[in-house]
Amino acid sequence: MAERLIPTGNCWCGCGCETERGSFFQSGHDKKAESALILVEYGSVPEFLAEHGYSPTGKNPLAALEEWKRAGGKRR
Ligand SMILES: [Zn+2]
Numbered sequence: 001m002a003e004r005l006i007p008t009g010n011c012w013c014g015c016g017c018e019t020e021r022g023s024f025f026q027s028g029h030d031k032k033a034e035s036a037l038i039l040v041e042y043g044s045v046p047e048f049l050a051e052h053g054y055s056p057t058g059k060n061p062l063a064a065l066e067e068w069k070r071a072g073g074k075r076r
Helices: 029-042 045-051 061-070
Strands: none
Touching: 029 045
16 A cells, blocks of 8 residues: 655645645646656656556557546556
8 A cells, every 4th residue: 555645835846836735736747747757767758658568569558547447546
């Protein structure tokens, strides 16, 4: 079971801004953080996908999303 995450009052993207009560990010900064991490850790979105077995000949990310939704949206 993953550790339960609690908003800290500061944006988790690393910009140093404060956030609204109960928010992890300033508006839009979740995508900035996601993009930064994918670039730094994987190099590109295709490399990120391939690292997890997704590609046109591998697992299908949209099909995986639909399956995840049907299963109640729980983290695997
Ligand atoms: Zn931020």
